[in-house]
Amino acid sequence: VTEPHTGPTVEAPRLEDALAAVRARGLRLSAARQLVLEALYEADAPLSADEVAARAGGPDGPSDSASVYRNLEKLEELGLVRHFHAGHGPGLYVRAGDAREYLLCDSCGTLTAVEPSALDEARASILRRHGFHARFTHMPAPGLCADCVEDGTA
Amino acid sequence: VTEPHTGPTVEAPRLEDALAAVRARGLRLSAARQLVLEALYEADAPLSADEVAARAGGPDGPSDSASVYRNLEKLEELGLVRHFHAGHGPGLYVRAGDAREYLLCDSCGTLTAVEPSALDEARASILRRHGFHARFTHMPAPGLCADCVEDGTA
């Protein structure tokens, strides 16, 4: 099994909404937890747990990675965060509000975010032929980007 | 980067062809190496390194995993073996001659092999819209299988 214990996504377009959602569930809003959320809301790309730890490690002292993992897990349960896997590397985390799906180049490692609708046609084709509901949210669509194909890099 | 140091695939429909290919490259055909190849040629599904080690561990004594990994790597360089990643778990290895691509259910973990042509339509759609050449050989197409969708398991 590949899927984590995830609840439904919570609407939280802005950081404050997310903070409110944490409180609403009766959870404590610790500095460490808030910093993790901030890191993800400020990031413009998916972040590994290590990267989150680096950014969350602020004046209040750097959060250690165990706490970061625990927070990411809890926030994922709350539906504020989600993660996915890109090959060998560490898991990557984004705020749940970002519903984009990903294309991962096997050759250069570039991760490209695309709107879900942009893959609907491919999804429909796979569904028709295999009854399989493809989604590239918890794992990217792998392949080769245009650049690597041109370069003959791969 | 997600892709390993891989050469072009070598034609080796049968085990003996693979053994010959190893010799042809001037590499030594040790018992351990031959057993790794046998395991993959006899397997009817992708095998983790551990599973290969288990099956390769025969009368000549069980190969230790370090050697198995080194052999898998070398055989992959030769184009006789390839591997892919399915979420959290360990890497999975198959003989390179098996060109099938995979669908991985995020919910129940079922891995389904399909003929490459069966995904050509989806591939074409993604290529058209993003110039991205999707292939599900080094990483499966993730999603939900029909059963899990019906059951509402996910």
Added chain:
DNA sequence: CTGGTTGCAAAACCTTTGCAAAGTC
């Protein structure tokens, strides 16, 4: 013989868990 290969042990990498101290409500 010569150098590719093995086995063992140790390390690396990412992630999880135990536990007492500290923080939040």
Added chain:
DNA sequence: GACTTTGCAAAGGTTTTGCAACCAG
């Protein structure tokens, strides 16, 4: 004050690496 959360340390699973002994050609 009750209960969550933290930080540190240690452990877990997969894969890699160092190195002396070994084996194939």
